[in-house]
Amino acid sequence: MEFDLTLSIAVLERTPPTLRTLLRGLDPAWTDATEGPETWSPYAIVGHLIHGERTNWVPRAQLILAQGPSRRFTPFDRVAPFRESQSESLDDLLDEFARLRAANLTTLAGWRLTDTELALAGEHPEFGVVMLRQLLATWVVHDLGHVAQVARVMAKQYRDAVGPWRAYLPILTR
Amino acid sequence: MEFDLTLSIAVLERTPPTLRTLLRGLDPAWTDATEGPETWSPYAIVGHLIHGERTNWVPRAQLILAQGPSRRFTPFDRVAPFRESQSESLDDLLDEFARLRAANLTTLAGWRLTDTELALAGEHPEFGVVMLRQLLATWVVHDLGHVAQVARVMAKQYRDAVGPWRAYLPILTR
Numbered sequence: 163m164e165f166d167l168t169l170s171i172a173v174l175e176r177t178p179p180t181l182r183t184l185l186r187g188l189d190p191a192w193t194d195a196t197e198g199p200e201t202w203s204p205y206a207i208v209g210h211l212i213h214g215e216r217t218n219w220v221p222r223a224q225l226i227l228a229q230g231p232s233r234r235f236t237p238f239d240r241v242a243p244f245r246e247s248q249s250e251s252l253d254d255l256l257d258e259f260a261r262l263r264a265a266n267l268t269t270l271a272g273w274r275l276t277d278t279e280l281a282l283a284g285e286h287p288e289f290g291v292v293m294l295r296q297l298l299a300t301w302v303v304h305d306l307g308h309v310a311q312v313a314r315v316m317a318k319q320y321r322d323a324v325g326p327w328r329a330y331l332p333i334l335t336r
Numbered sequence: 337m338e339f340d341l342t343l344s345i346a347v348l349e350r351t352p353p354t355l356r357t358l359l360r361g362l363d364p365a366w367t368d369a370t371e372g373p374e375t376w377s378p379y380a381i382v383g384h385l386i387h388g389e390r391t392n393w394v395p396r397a398q399l400i401l402a403q404g405p406s407r408r409f410t411p412f413d414r415v416a417p418f419r420e421s422q423s424e425s426l427d428d429l430l431d432e433f434a435r436l437r438a439a440n441l442t443t444l445a446g447w448r449l450t451d452t453e454l455a456l457a458g459e460h461p462e463f464g465v466v467m468l469r470q471l472l473a474t475w476v477v478h479d480l481g482h483v484a485q486v487a488r489v490m491a492k493q494y495r496d497a498v499g500p501w502r503a504y505l506p507i508l509t510r
Contacts, residue, residue, distance in 0.1 A: 172362055296501060309484075
């Protein structure tokens with residue numbers, strides 16, 4: 163499927179309410195659980211999504227749209243949520259994510275992007291030339307990847323509890 | 337984590353609204369998409385979840401609780417949704433799933449299950465002896481596996497659109 167702005171926004175606007183519906187008020191036995199050392203809990207994942215709203219997607223899109231002398235992105239700090247949001251409740255983080263995402267989608271809509279603008283390029287610190295529409299497609303896939311991750315982290319807490327059914331549940335061994 | 341009935345119900349009651357929040361009103365470009373031949377779309381996955389509510393979890397639990405002469409489960413038909421629900425809209429299927437799940441959770445709560453009952457056994461056609469609490473844990477993990485699958489199927493529609501970012505998005509190659 164080719165990149166489509168309207169289809170992308172439809173997913174981006176659903177991610178905060180989807181995570182809120184899945185996680186709000188849920189016991190920390192689920193939301194603080196991980197897949198083992200050096201892996202993320204649902205709580206940490208929401209913190210990571212907040213960090214992306216603040217520092218990644220829209221700031222990088224702005225850098226591309228400005229087409230200034232340097233279009234090189236600042237590297238994205240993927241472990242920042244561990245430092246920033248340890249003291250807030252998960253419900254507060256879910257609200258914060260929803261607020262930031264709504265503001266970012268308002269900014270995105272305000273740009274009224276044309277196909278020409280969607281083809282403008284920036285410079286990724288590792289990949290080199292990337293187009294605005296690839297950045298926006300990545301925003302969508304990044305969301306969906308973390309929704310899947312939240313479900314997988316929770317599922318794995320019942321790895322032993324399912325007994326022999328484990329053989330039919332590929333999510334437990336992923 | 338050991339099986340816990342209250343923690344399990346908290347997840348089971350969240351699955352229908354989570355899928356509804358993610359999928360309701362979404363374009364068929366997302367909801368009819370698959371991962372390739374012989375794989376399921378989000379639409380088919382919701383159909384499969386409905387079929388499980390009707391024929392799998394609660395009927396099998398009832399068979400175990402009855403402790404009659406045969407405790408052998410009827411095999412679960414995992415491709416049934418392809419035959420049953422082709423003509424309904426996804427929004428109708430989401431409503432139907434929510435209705436059936438709510439009824440099944442009312443039934444489950446009405447049993448007021450004790451630890452002794454949770455340890456009662458049934459006979460799985462392939463695995464042999466399985467306990468009620470393993471069946472209920474599997475219900476939870478099965479839900480979460482399909483939530484992750486819906487997100488993954490959607491993400492893969494942008495496999496090419498993300499360009500070089502594909503290297504950072506493991507969900508695209510799962």
